[in-house]
Amino acid sequence: MSAPDDPRCEWIECPMADGRTEWIRGACNHLEPVEVRGVVDGELLAFLCPDCDTQLPAQWKGTLS
Numbered sequence: 001m002s003a004p005d006d007p008r009c010e011w012i013e014c015p016m017a018d019g020r021t022e023w024i025r026g027a028c029n030h031l032e033p034v035e036v037r038g039v040v041d042g043e044l045l046a047f048l049c050p051d052c053d054t055q056l057p058a059q060w061k062g063t064l065s
């Protein structure tokens with residue numbers, strides 16, 4: 001059994017006692033962060049990942065490949 005086809009996060013292989021393999025969610029890849037902008041001047045303050053509710057630094061976009 002291969003990992004679930006979901007690129008939004010890492011998947012960790014977890015062998016079960018009965019021989020099955022379960023896949024549990026690992027680290028989120030933050031693929032689709034949404035912009036968080038200041039209400040006054042519209043300045044980009046940060047990004048928020050809707051998949052894991054993690055706030056990411058405003059510089060995040062530059063690290064996407």
Ligand SMILES: [Zn+2]
Pocket residue numbers: 028029030031049050051052053054
């Ligand atoms: Zn995330």
